[in-house]
Amino acid sequence: MAVLTEEMKKVLRVVGKGGAVVHLTTSSIDGKPNIVAERFVTHYKDEYILIADMFAQKTKVNLNENPVASISVAHPVKDHAWVFRGPCTVISNAAPDQYRWHDIVAGEVLNDWGDWVSKEPPDEVPPDIAPPKVAQRGVIALKVEEIYRFDAENAGQSVL
């Protein structure tokens, strides 16, 4: 089990609050990877990362058959060249309140993060790349079990 440091928690939040855009990587069960940039990101309960499920079509197909993912810091990186990896799932807005995945309870996490646009509106996103309409379907949750560096000199080196 890896626990996120305070420095990591500052990075794992939306850009408008000083965090970073991240890339979410999943894979089909037969090894075809998929990578997508994500703006709505936050740390959660010391060892989880949440991403809003907005339009994650292939990501959800992959997670359904192969529930593991990586999240890499994309922009700004500075010296935060980290990849977080571990079990990953989608907690749907339609999940029963008592549904539990590891230490995450659906009713609790969706109460906090199920309406992300109202909580953290994407005001910093330029209009030509902002979605004209957002429709959150739930949250994608990753349980951090490994953290490694991605800068060229130290690529693959464990952090925690």
Place this chain on the structure above:
Amino acid sequence: MSVNLTPRMKDWFTENGAHIALATKTGFPSVIVAETVKAGDDTIRITLSSSQIKQIEQILLENPYAALAPGNLGSVRAPYQVKGTAKLWSDLLEIKVEEVYCTKPGAEAGIRLDTLGYDGMKEYEESRWTDLSPKV
């Protein structure tokens, strides 16, 4: 069949580097990040460090599939995902582009751009973005 990238795609990848996603043949994901890449017409070439080679060489022996997305500001302004077949030549990773997707959030997320054809992809970009090069 390989796919030719547009000038905007090539420029944004070249100037912003890439996050390169690989996976074992049973789907365990691994990511390396290159600060600079050379994006040609249908091939992206990346010079790797010894640490990066060590991280991915075994994976590539069993599974050549790769997916790439632009790094740095490109992760915000250049919402592309490129998929293809990767081959490691000593310290050079070469990815032959076979599919290009739009990852712009919203109704266009997941559109397979290469089905539009080369001219169609350029028209798609020109109708949406004025920053056809990250240098502008």
